[in-house]
Amino acid sequence: xxxxxxxxxxxxxxxxxxxxxxxxxxxxxxxxxxxxxxxxxxxxxxxxxxxxxxxxxxxxxxxxxxxxxxxxxxxxxxxxxxxxxxxxxxxxxxxxxxxxxxxxxxxxxxxxxxxxxxxxxxxxxxxxxxxxxxxxxxxxxxxxxxxxxxxxxxxxxxxxxxxxxxxxxxxxxxxxxxxxxxxxxxxxxxxxxxxxxxxxxxxxxxxxxxxxxxxxxxxxxxxxxxxxxxxxx
Amino acid sequence: xxxxxxxxxxxxxxxxxxxxxxxxxxxxxxxxxxxxxxxxxxxxxxxxxxxxxxxxxxxxxxxxxxxxxxxxxxxxxxxxxxxxxxxxxxxxxxxxxxxxxxxxxxxxxxxxxxxxxxxxxxxxxxxxxxxxxxxxxxxxxxxxxxxxxxxxxxxxxxxxxxxxxxxxxxxxxxxxxxxxxxxxxxxxxxxxxxxxxxxxxxxxxxxxxxxxxxxxxxxxxxxxxxxxxxxxxxxxxxxxxxxxxxxxxxxxxxxxxxxxxxxxxxxxxxxxxxxxxxxxxxxxxxxxxxxxxxxxxxxxxxxxxxxxxxxxxxxxxxxxxxxxxxxxxxxxxxxxxxxx
Numbered sequence: 001x002x003x004x005x006x007x008x009x010x011x012x013x014x015x016x017x018x019x020x021x022x023x024x025x026x027x028x029x030x031x032x033x034x035x036x037x038x039x040x041x042x043x044x045x046x047x048x049x050x051x052x053x054x055x056x057x058x059x060x061x062x063x064x065x066x067x068x069x070x071x072x073x074x075x076x077x078x079x080x081x082x083x084x085x086x087x088x089x090x091x092x093x094x095x096x097x098x099x100x101x102x103x104x105x106x107x108x109x110x111x112x113x114x115x116x117x118x119x120x121x122x123x124x125x126x127x128x129x130x131x132x133x134x135x136x137x138x139x140x141x142x143x144x145x146x147x148x149x150x151x152x153x154x155x156x157x158x159x160x161x162x163x164x165x166x167x168x169x170x171x172x173x174x175x176x177x178x179x180x181x182x183x184x185x186x187x188x189x190x191x192x193x194x195x196x197x198x199x200x201x202x203x204x205x206x207x208x209x210x211x212x213x214x215x216x217x218x219x220x221x222x223x224x225x226x227x228x229x230x231x232x233x
Numbered sequence: 234x235x236x237x238x239x240x241x242x243x244x245x246x247x248x249x250x251x252x253x254x255x256x257x258x259x260x261x262x263x264x265x266x267x268x269x270x271x272x273x274x275x276x277x278x279x280x281x282x283x284x285x286x287x288x289x290x291x292x293x294x295x296x297x298x299x300x301x302x303x304x305x306x307x308x309x310x311x312x313x314x315x316x317x318x319x320x321x322x323x324x325x326x327x328x329x330x331x332x333x334x335x336x337x338x339x340x341x342x343x344x345x346x347x348x349x350x351x352x353x354x355x356x357x358x359x360x361x362x363x364x365x366x367x368x369x370x371x372x373x374x375x376x377x378x379x380x381x382x383x384x385x386x387x388x389x390x391x392x393x394x395x396x397x398x399x400x401x402x403x404x405x406x407x408x409x410x411x412x413x414x415x416x417x418x419x420x421x422x423x424x425x426x427x428x429x430x431x432x433x434x435x436x437x438x439x440x441x442x443x444x445x446x447x448x449x450x451x452x453x454x455x456x457x458x459x460x461x462x463x464x465x466x467x468x469x470x471x472x473x474x475x476x477x478x479x480x481x482x483x484x485x486x487x488x489x490x491x492x493x494x495x496x497x498x499x500x501x502x503x504x505x506x507x508x509x510x511x512x513x514x515x516x517x518x519x520x521x522x523x524x525x526x527x528x529x530x531x532x533x534x535x536x537x538x539x540x541x542x543x544x545x546x547x548x549x550x551x552x553x554x555x556x557x558x559x560x561x562x563x564x565x566x567x568x569x570x571x572x573x
Contacts, residue, residue, distance in 0.1 A: 120349070121349045121350060122269070122272065122350065123269075123272060123273065123350040123351070123352035123353065123401075123402070123405070124350075124352035124353065124397065124398045124401040124402050124405075125398055126396055126397075126398035126399075129398075130396055130397040130398050131353070131356055131369055131397040131398075131401065132369050132370045132373060132396065132397035133397075134370070136353070136356065138356040138357050138359070138360040138361075138369075139347060139357055139360070139361065140347040140348070140476060141347065141348045141349035141350065141353050142349070170476075170477065173478065213478075214478060
């Protein structure tokens with residue numbers, strides 16, 4: 001009897017491993033590459049633009065969370081504990097590993113720009129969400145999902161500075177953005193972001209400091225979410 | 234063998250359950266706390282770590298201001314006698330520091346609810362230039378340089394790593410233990426004693442006129458209400474509206490608990506009333522206006538009624554809370570630090 005049982009178990013295990021072998025899995029990586037126009041972004045570097053305008057960035061940081069891979073409309077992969085602070089000054093932070101993904105299955109990748117409101121209202125977290133990372137507002141709770149600071153000749157701020165701390169999770173000024181991009185078959189997925197395109201959508205002469213949630217933060221978050229591009233290969 | 238193992242597991246679970254009970258107990262007849270303890274399970278070591286941080290001025294830029302500076306136990310953890318609380322370098326803030334108690338039931342923090350979770354509360358005074366004028370990153374750096382904190386972080390978390398998350402959660406654990414539920418009012422509810430005739434009369438008035446906002450047993454409905462106070466034009470503090478940016482929230486502030494009100498003077502978000510009598514006078518003469526709460530009604534208290542109502546409010550004083558040594562300055566921790 002016991003012998004029979006173990007044979008059944010063995011057979012079941014064999015079937016399972018066969019099924020597994022059919023669905024090959026491999027590691028993928030999302031690589032975020034900030035650009036200024038057509039050149040890769042370097043912090044604290046002055047770029048000369050058209051009309052002799054100049055721009056430089058000192059801080060470029062943003063949160064990506066809830067990374068999922070889709071096959072058409074169905075989710076085939078969900079990254080666990082997916083909260084990522086990407087920081088242009090910290091190269092390793094620009095890569096997100098998607099481990100053991102069903103190979104050749106994904107058609108789209110979807111993620112949030114920002115941190116969802118359930119997480120935002122659930123207290124202290126460690127890792128990339130730790131408040132010591134400087135991305136949590138102290139005077140009014142909420143994550144800053146995008147922090148971009150620098151100088152531009154168009155800015156009428158002090159010393160031609162601009163400072164954008166985008167966030168806000170309360171309705172009607174919830175700034176969380178969902179971004180869906182095509183998912184190419186290569187294992188290294190390049191996500192290009194032209195920060196200059198975003199900053200060109202702002203009238204820096206009048207808007208150079210946004211530091212709190214509101215209508216403008218939502219608008220600039222929408223604009224920022226539109227600069228993410230995946231190169232088709 | 235299996236049975237022994239099972240018994241062992243049950244005994245272990247019972248022990249753990251008992252220990253949690255010991256660290257946090259919901260008083261009889263109280264609602265379920267809002268704080269999610271499963272995300273920050275209480276332990277004695279974490280509570281004691283939080284207590285040390287609460288009393289340590291290392292949280293401020295120049296080590297002069299601790300949480301307890303504006304939240305003193307003997308006055309139900311508020312800053313008694315100061316309409317507007319003062320912080321570092323004698324800078325004056327814009328509001329009256331709220332009394333701290335029964336925080337596990339609170340969903341929003343600060344007078345305007347700007348802080349959305351108890352864990353995140355300490356960040357606000359730490360970084361406010363009028364209060365502690367510090368950053369959490371620098372506090373963590375300073376803590377790691379002391380001889381005391383690495384060891385008590387290890388006692389609490391198993392290793393000496395100090396992170397923002399660990400620090401804030403330990404502070405929450407201490408603040409969650411601040412439960413005030415042993416007033417005369419509570420004894421009356423438990424049938425252990427009786428109100429005097431005057432207190433009883435005050436209680437009836439309270440239930441009729443005040444309970445819709447200052448709802449029993451926590452004596453707050455945890456809502457934001459405009460109680461008819463005119464705007465202080467020097468402070469220009471519109472309360473909740475600054476958080477939500479909705480005109481309908483203009484001049485709304487969080488309804489404070491009335492527990493230990495005898496000791497938490499002065500009253501209101503800007504401490505404009507020194508005495509309970511002033512508060513009751515305000516409610517007697519109140520007029521409906523703007524965003525004022527629809528629960529407000531002219532209360533028309535007679536002077537006798539005011540006396541009775543005050544007698545009832547004094548039954549909300551919890552002396553065991555004000556003098557419980559578990560909440561006081563942890564001398565035993567700081568005295569060892571001074572030696573090395």
